[in-house]
Amino acid sequence: MRKPAAIVRKRTFEIMEQSDVPQSRNGKHRKIVGAILEDMEDLAPGTALKIPLKALQDTKENVRAALSRESKKRKIAVATAADAEYLYVWQS
Secondary structure, eight states: OOOOOOOOOOOSSOOOOGGGSOOSOOOTTHHHHHHHHHHHTTOOTTOOEEEEGGGSSSOHHHHHHHHHHHHHHTTOOEEEEEOSSEEEEEEO
């Protein structure tokens, strides 16, 4: 008995070696979150960063979420507040 011929179809996506797949997450908020956390290192107690929302290049909600994830990973207690023009960030 003959085996049926394999059906050959064109792939939709590119193939690569698994060893070449990036293992770290470098999301689109990496630069702004890194800059915020770096600036926070020099904050005196009782002070906050005042970041113009225009500088975020995304919604304040998305940046806050990314900041929360990264600060938890680094074990830094961060608090935020916002108004119509600025995002405020400080160590809590």
